[in-house]
Amino acid sequence: MTRSAEGLDVTRAVEVIAEPAEGPGRRGSGYRVTGGTVLTAAHVVAAASAVRVRCNADTAEEWTRDAHVIGTDGDLALLAVDRSDELAPVRYGRVPERDAVIACTGLGFPRFKLRDDASGSYRDLCHLLGSAPVLSNRRSGTLEITVASPPEPDPDPARSAWEGMSGAPVFAAGRLIAVVTANHALEGAGRLAAHRIDTLYGDGDATLRAALGLPARAEDLPDVLPPVPRSLVLEAHQAEVASIAPLHMVGRDAELAELTEFCSGPDPYLWWQAGPWAGKTALASSFAAAPPDGVRVVSFFVTARLAGQADATALSASLIRQLAEIAERPLSPGAGGPGLLTLLLTEAAERCARRGERLVLVVDGLDEDQGARPSVAALLPRRPPDNLRVLVTSRHHPGLPDDVPGDHPLRTCRIRHLEPSAYAQDLGFRARAELQDLIRSGPDGYEVVALITASGGGLTPADLAVLTRRRHHEVAWHIDSVFGRAFTSRTTGDEQVLLFAHETLRATAEQLLGPELTECHDRLHDWARQYRDRGWPDDTPRYLLEPYARLLAAREDTDRLAELALDRRRHERMLARFGTDRAALAEIAAAAELLADVEDLTRPTLLVLERRRLDERSYEVPRELAAVWARLGYFGHAAELSEFLYEDPLADYALALVEAGQYEDAAEAVRRRPDYELLVVWAALLRRAVTEDPDQVAAWTADALATMEAMPSFGLTLDLFADLLDVLSPYPAHSAMILEKARALTEDLEPAWSESALDRLLFTLAAAPDDADRALRAVEEARRAFDALAESRRAHYSGVLVCGLLRAAVVVGPTWTAEQVGAEIDAVMEGSRSGRPTYWRPRGLSVLAETDPSRAARWARECLADFLAREAEEPTTVDDWEYDPDLIHGWRQLLDVLVRTGRHEDVRELLLRHRGLLLQPRLEACCALVRHGPEDDGEKRLLLLRGAGEARRSEYGPHLLARLAAAASVTADRALAVELATEAEQAAREHPSYDTWQVTRTDLARALMRLGRLDEAEEVYRAGGVPASLRADLALAHSRTSPGATLRLLDGIDDRARWQDTDGRSLEKITNADLAKASAALEDLHPDRAAALLERAVTRAQGRANADKRWQGLIDVVAFAAPKRAERVLADLAEELRTAEDWPPMRRYGLARALLPLDPGRAARLLGRVSHAHREEFRSVDRVAVLAVTEPALAAEAAERMLEDDSISWLMDELAEALLGDPRCPGDPALRPLARRCARAALAGTHWAEALPPLAELEPEAVLAVHERLRELGALEPR
Structure with a gap:
């Protein structure tokens, strides 16, 4: 079946040909809603003596049948045709009665598609693309569809180019919602009317509803407007926009209605212009704060009244954050730039189109752009994607900046003049008078105005109270009463910050105050210094954590901004306050930009180190949280965290997306990193496609096959193939492709391995689902292979065999009784009791629990006893738990099986009584009870809170809290899930466990050696995580001043192939370069040892078969050996070096x-x-x-x-x-x-740290500063 992404099936589109008793015939369009019925427009077939429908014209599948009307309602008609082919029922949808714009699509045969060829004339198919503002045409019960590409008028003025399109289906969000019925001449060729399906309810014909397959009630029809995915970033931005918008919009209903029309219209740009105080920002913010349903808005309000919010950099940063959330794309904390903005605009528009939404970009205040190049206008899309509309506002002057290209849409788009609002103009007049009075009135008003002006906006009333040394209520009274018109407030985070009500007021204040603002700037700097000296405590004002840095950047105050950007304690406070490092990274980037033209390299180096510290801790976020946030509906943030996922955590994240109905996102996530673990995701997606969207089966099967290319050649994953074969059983051709791939994998298995029969078992059963004899033979072969395994391997394969036995029972049927199958399973479980706890044994029990819960419960209890006995003999360590995924999954599966089969008391006992057990499995017991236990919501919440209390006391707290958040996310307590996930993420960022400074230490040690700071270099070496070959460098550096240190560092090198640590453990191989450096270090201390080491290096190099490696080894000898010995080596190699000028x-x-x-x-x-x-x-x-x-x-x-x-x-x-x-x-x-x-x-x-060795020559202070900073971070403590 061929069906478009919107849900249309081209093979169901038909031409309707009606022959009336008198007059010319009529043509229309229709759509097969079932195998034997066609939906069309009633006026097409009205008073017809004969009706025919033609389908798939001029193809091998063409057919024509007589039809008759079986029911009409309004302008809808249902025809019966004599066809026996079965069709899946059409999915219908409901159009909600609210302010919204719906993206829609249709198929029909209009007059303007009339074509001529050698065989005669015909009408080709038109794929209609458009959008519909829902509230238009409400009285007539039709949709007003604005066509994306309207046809030219028909040459005959008495006829419509759309003639013949009546009866065409209209789909939205993959569901049939209306039928095209008219093109009204007065509305032009760009608009069509379509009769809505949901008008059949109420007084509509119930018989016709039943014949169409509609549900009995309108509310049972799915709403075609998609729910908006939740996003903390977008919700916060929306709150900020809402704070800009007026509480009540006065006299602008017509303009707001026009904006709704623009969203569904064909024009990509609309530019509203007006003078100051006309109400431009009020209109734009009101629209952006409450857009019509079906419209997603991203917005930026250019304003010089807030520091750092009046240039292209600020616009780009804000839009990138919003668009990344809508596109649900991971976004690195420091990502930015015009290229990324363009990419995200396209991806967000496409994502909205798939959801049936229109994306609208709102940019208010083009005239307030105060940045250098590029301008704000130049960053707006030159070639906007089809599903994007751009709304901009500005004054009439100045015009567009010179960097806006000549073919940019802003140079030719429709410009609307906004008539001044009398209300806004009166407000402006009063505000200007009020501001001048305030400045001249006395110290109270003057100070407040001066501080708001100097700050660049963003101070709260509480901040002003501190800065003016007045009581809070006095400042609040002035703001509420005296300053009511000159200032406004805007929501930032959870605070209301103050700024001028209009740009003209800010400019007026700067002009009137002039040089006197210097004292206010000094007061702000002193205020910031007080909090810096206190270590940026918890009560640090928000202004000092974000807007203040933007002010410094705008004023190009390089020294102060660099000081802020290098303040680690400040960045910790920002993380605690904002929950992200984005603001910290932004100020680091701004400081680096100001320092780009400064000779100083020390501060840029430290800025890079601080940026790396912030970047690295993002990798520490527990991998489970991506799935948690996806399950909670925060898809954008989940996608950001998924950037670092692979294998099981990536599969969990993708499965959470599948559960949430985000199928394309799930598919895209697993395409990025093909891995055999992800076949389970393709199986889940294909299961949805088989039942909901058959067109996707072929594409996703191809994706699954591509994933199989990453499969290793072993058979433990063949059960995943078997799952795919089961899912694809209705599609023999696709099953055959999976089968062939699986067969190729099994052929790679070594037949001599006893495991191979077990590896092939599940595949064999899935490949021959009807062959009972083959199934029994495969089971018998696998049973013999299992018995032949060593005891330590049986536990590993028991789950495979149990799954195979259960599948075989289905294939064999009643001739193999449940008692026989149970006895076989008992024998397998009994034979696999020895060996370390593993994932596969409980996995078999998990499958068994579906068909035989009592047997699964009995063996799960036995398995738990085995696990605990093993724990008593050899307790699991934290390292075991962290690095052994089989162990982790084994515990999780086992505990889940126990709870699912009713043995929750055993799990509760494990949680409460086995206090000596490692915390991790005990918290897994808590999670199992929360996920599957019989406890009510209150008891589950108590379990989670108790678990969280224990997790917080563990050094692995973030990861344990993430597990608890994952369990909470499947309960009704979403608030607790969000709380635990947020805490886990913040704790991971604040206390990273991974040693992020290994590479940095290596380059730092080399740089310190260049500076002759050998004690510091040894301190770095002893911290660990650096190559052992640094010992040769250190020995050579010490050779002239500290012979004892040289001998200590080179102890044992003469007769070893590898370096050793102080405990005698082998480390990296000793290279030719190491031997040459050691020889040079010993030249004056032990000449004989030096000669022997160099001879060993030369001999080893000459023994290499590869010419490049041989000569690289000899080059290393010459480069690092003592000069006299290097010359002797060259003399010995004279003959071989004679042709060196001809070398590569x-x-x-x-x-x-x-x-x-x-x-x-x-x-x-x-x-x-x-x-x-x-x-x-x-x-x-x-x-x-x-x-x-x-x-x-x-x-x-x-x-x-x-x-x-x-x-x-x-x-x-x-x-x-x-x-x-x-x-x-x-x-x-x-x-x-x-x-x-x-x-x-x-x-x-x-690899920024590799710049440290040359910096030792160029700017030694930079190297010493890095050393000191790493010491402060604890990165030089021995590991």
Whole structure:
């Protein structure tokens, strides 16, 4: 069946041909609602002596049948046709009686689709796309459909281009809601009227309703307007917009109605213009705060009255946050930029279209843009997607900025002049007079006005009370009475902040106050300093945590902004207050931008370190929370957390989306990371598709097959294939594809393995669901294989065999009695009692619980006893629980089975009495009781609260709280689920457990060695998580000043292949570079040892079969050995080096760099002539290193090329080092500014810490500052 995404099936569309007793014939359209009935417009078949319907014209499936009318109501008619083919019933929908715009679609055969070819004339099919404002045409009971692309008028003025479209079906949200009945000439070719299906209720014909297959009551028809997905970000923004909008909109009903029409119309842009105090913002905010149903609004209100809210950067950041929520796309905390904004606008518009909504972007105040380039206007979409409408407002002047392209829609769109509101103008006049009176009236009014002006907006009355040293009620009285018109309030978070009521008032205040604002700025800085000195306590005003930083950025106060952005305690307070690091990351980005042109590299380095600290703790959020938030309806936030998921947690998240009806989102989530664990998601999606949307079966089957490409070649996952085969049983062709893939996997299994018979069992049963003999043979073979397994393996395979036995019982039928099957299962469970607790044994019991709960309960109790006995002998550790997923799933499955089969007392006993058991399984018992237990809501809440109390005392608290939140999310106590999930997320961000500084420590140690800070470098090394090869570097650095340290660090290197730690455990392999450095370190202390180590390195390198690896090993020897020994190595290799100038470029450059300290001239000759045939010549840092000493101008030219090549941005740290050279052979000093640019570029990359070694040369203070900051963070404590 071919059906569009909106629910239309092209094979059901028919032409209706009516022959009246007198006059010309009539043509219309219709739609097969069942195999034998067609729905059309009554006027098409009225007074017809004969009616025919034609389907699938000019195709192999074409047919024509006579038809007769079996019922009419209004302009709806149902025809009977003689067809025997079965069709699935059409799904109908109801149009709600409320302010809304519905996206709709239809199929019909209008006159303007009349075509001629060699065989004659015909009417082609028209796929109608449009939208309908619901409240239009209410009296006539029709929908007014605005067509996205209306046809040209018919050449015959007496005829409509839409003639023949009457009777066409209209679908919305995949459901039939109306039938096209007319194109009224006065409304133009862009509008159609359609008779609504839900008008058949009330006084409608009940017989006709029954024939159509409609439910008895209108309320049983699904509402075609989708529920709006919940989002904390969008709800908070909507509250802010609501605070901008007036409480009562006076005299603007016509304009609001016009905006609703615009949402459903064809124009992509609408621009309202008016002078000051006309009511532009009031109109835009009223519309954005309460848009029509079926319209999703994203908005930004450009205003210079709030610091940082009057430029393209602020617009982009705000819209990206909103659009990411609507598109339900993960958004990295620091993500931004015009490209991302364009992408999200497209994706959000597409997402809204799939939900039957129209996306509208509202931007108020284009004239208040105070930023540099790009302008706010230039960021608005140049080619808006089809489902997006853009509403902008501004004054008449100034015009569009120069950076708006000539073909931008703003240059040609419809401009509406907003007539001034008398109410607004009177308010403006009074406000201006009031402001001037206030400034001149005395200290009370003057101070408040000056502080609000200086602050950039965003202060609360409580803030003003502190800053003016007045009582709170005095300030509140002034604001409520004296300042009533000059100022307004806006909701930010949970506070009401003050700002000027209009931009003209702000400009007037700045002009009148002038230089006197400096004192107010100083007062604000002093206020901020007081809270900084107190460590940003819990009562820190919101203004100082967000708007103040925007003020500093707007005033380009670099030093103060950088100080804020580097304040770790401040960022912890911001996380606690806002629940996210977005504001902190925004101020870091703003400070970095101001520092971009400053010579200083220390603060930019520390800013990068702080950004990395905030970024990394996002990865610590428990993986279960994505599924929890999805289950609670917060899809946008769930999608953001899903960015870091894989395997089971990703499957849980996707399954939660499936449960919530977010099918496309679930499919997209698992497509991103194909993994065999995710087949369970494709099975769930296909189960929905088989019953609800058959058109998706083929596409999702293809996705499942693509996922199978990631399958490892072992058979424990064949049960997932079996599930897919079961789901697809109505679709033999698709089942065959799954079957073939599964067969290929089983053929890869080694036949000699005894497990292979078990691995194939479920697949064999699913592949032959009707072959009882084959099923019995497969079971017998698997039973013998199971008996042959070692005891430790039986527990692992018991679940597979139990699942197989239960499937086989269905295939074999009544000849295999329940008692026989039960006896087989008992034997399997008895034979698998030894071995560590594992996922597969309880998994078999979980399946058994569906068919034989009493047997499942008995064996679950036995299994629990085995688990507890094992615990008594060998208690589970935290590491076991964290790193053994089989153990985790085994406990969870077992406890669930116990509760589901009525053994909740056993689980309650485990929870309350086994206090010696690890906390994790005890809390899993709590979760099982909450999910499946008989307790009432109050008891479940008490269980969760007790569990949360214990979880908070654990170092793994965030993850345990997340498990409890997951359990709470399936209960009626949504508020508790939200509370636990929020607490888990915040705790994870505040107290990350992962060591995020391993790589940073490695580069920091190397940088400290360059500075000669060897004690600090050893401190970093002892902190752990760094390569053992650093010992060779440290030994070499110590060799001139601390021989004892050198010998200590190199102890045992002579006769070992690997480094060892202080406990004698083996670490990484000792490399050729390590041996050469050790040899150089021992040159003066133990020459014989030095010679032996170097000989070992040379011999090992020469023994490599791979030429590149052999020569890289020898190059490392030459590069790091003591000069005299390096020269001897070169002499021994003279014959082999004779042809070095003919080597591949990259190998030649490596050797040249190694030779540089020994023979710069020879190194230069090895570079050879630059050949444009080798692009790598322009990408080689080794080549630049040689040129930096021998040809500085060429080195600069090559470095400039590399700096411009974004594809090698990851090489910038190495390029900086190449330009600087090393102490034995430094680069030309004139190259140091270029090296600084490279180091700055390296700081902007993912591997920022690799910039630390060159920074040791360029700006030692930066390295020492990083060392001190890591010490403050506890990152240098031994691990």
